[in-house]
Amino acid sequence: MTRFKATAGLRDHLEVPCEIKLGIPDGSYKLVDEAGFTYPAQASGGVLSFILPYLRASRVKELKLEEGERWQTMRLEDTGSEVKVYRGQLLVASYKYTGARMPYVYPLNTPEGFSATEDSPRDHPHHHSLWTAHGDVNGADFWAGEGRIRHVRFARLVAGLAYAEIEAENSWETEGACLLRERRRIRFWNVPSGEWLIDYEVTLEPEGEVILGDTKEAGIVSLRVAPSMTVLSGGRLENSWGGVNEREVWGKRAEWCDYSGPLGDCVYGIAVFDHPSNPRFPTYWHARDYGLMTANVFGLSHFIGTGGGEMRLEKPVAFKYRLFVHRGWTREAGVAGRYLDWLYPPVIEVYR
Numbered sequence: 001m002t003r004f005k006a007t008a009g010l011r012d013h014l015e016v017p018c019e020i021k022l023g024i025p026d027g028s029y030k031l032v033d034e035a036g037f038t039y040p041a042q043a044s045g046g047v048l049s050f051i052l053p054y055l056r057a058s059r060v061k062e063l064k065l066e067e068g069e070r071w072q073t074m075r076l077e078d079t080g081s082e083v084k085v086y087r088g089q090l091l092v093a094s095y096k097y098t099g100a101r102m103p104y105v106y107p108l109n110t111p112e113g114f115s116a117t118e119d120s121p122r123d124h125p126h127h128h129s130l131w132t133a134h135g136d137v138n139g140a141d142f143w144a145g146e147g148r149i150r151h152v153r154f155a156r157l158v159a160g161l162a163y164a165e166i167e168a169e170n171s172w173e174t175e176g177a178c179l180l181r182e183r184r185r186i187r188f189w190n191v192p193s194g195e196w197l198i199d200y201e202v203t204l205e206p207e208g209e210v211i212l213g214d215t216k217e218a219g220i221v222s223l224r225v226a227p228s229m230t231v232l233s234g235g236r237l238e239n240s241w242g243g244v245n246e247r248e249v250w251g252k253r254a255e256w257c258d259y260s261g262p263l264g265d266c267v268y269g270i271a272v273f274d275h276p277s278n279p280r281f282p283t284y285w286h287a288r289d290y291g292l293m294t295a296n297v298f299g300l301s302h303f304i305g306t307g308g309g310e311m312r313l314e315k316p317v318a319f320k321y322r323l324f325v326h327r328g329w330t331r332e333a334g335v336a337g338r339y340l341d342w343l344y345p346p347v348i349e350v351y352r
Helices: 245-249 335-343
Strands: 003-007 013-021 027-033 038-044 047-055 060-067 074-078 082-087 090-096 104-108 130-134 148-159 163-174 177-189 197-206 210-212 218-224 236-239 256-263 266-274 284-287 292-296 311-313 317-327 347-351
Touching (some): 013 197, 013 335, 013 347, 047 060, 074 148, 082 148, 090 177, 148 177, 218 266, 218 317, 236 245, 245 284, 256 335, 266 292, 266 335, 317 335
Antiparallel strands (some): 013 047, 027 038, 027 060, 090 104, 104 130, 177 197, 197 317, 210 311, 218 292, 256 266, 266 317, 284 292
């Protein structure tokens, strides 16, 4: 029987995805702690993944690995034009990969069934809920112009007790020529509270030499929030430095940015976390009171007036983000703490 120790360190941890390499078959498992509580776990490719609901600062939790059982599982449904992501019977999100200029995620639902994002709003119809795009790739516009991001194939579609994951290969094309090959990995963690944690990773591989231009019209991860959540409708933008709304957030660098506002009878928000391994960390933010929020490391001529924001690609470049879809305003939701949980999760050790 395999046993683990989860060590908290000096901070409390809440609903933290954890992973550890183990030589066990793919499938469903469960972890049982010393008090008898059980946590769903999932093995894939020699990695065991699970979510630790809570671990108090300075505590050590002992866990043992057992055979899995049926739980509130994640599942995927590929319709041929979109991949729907479910937790039980709840539609969490849908990844649309045909019928548009580019693949994107819409809706991105709360547990109450409201989408926290908007697709193709009237003021900016090229904004697609949760998407990746760039307005100047060797001069071609993949933000609102002639460029197309074509779905090529799925490298991986997997779902289980701990997460559902979509890994897609895309081709950035203009006038029949491929400029970039993209691998996009989106993992939806099965968070017990329904406050979703979504890992969003994009790797861009150039076909020949490619220059990603200096433009504000870009975002490796881009969001357009639901109309009721915008600052103009009573919502709030806030970044990791405490900057509030477009006046203090747009064009500024920050480790994370959060957009919160009314949705149905509640307040919901979406935070985007930037990873220290990303190019030009911490990112600049193209974030607007009307509902747009993008992580953009390219638009320096617009943001600070210096130029030099272009990026020359001669080999693959990887970007890594986490999204946190939460209840309540930024501070109520503990966004800062959830960012630290991503960077510094509990230490998981195996002992027998």
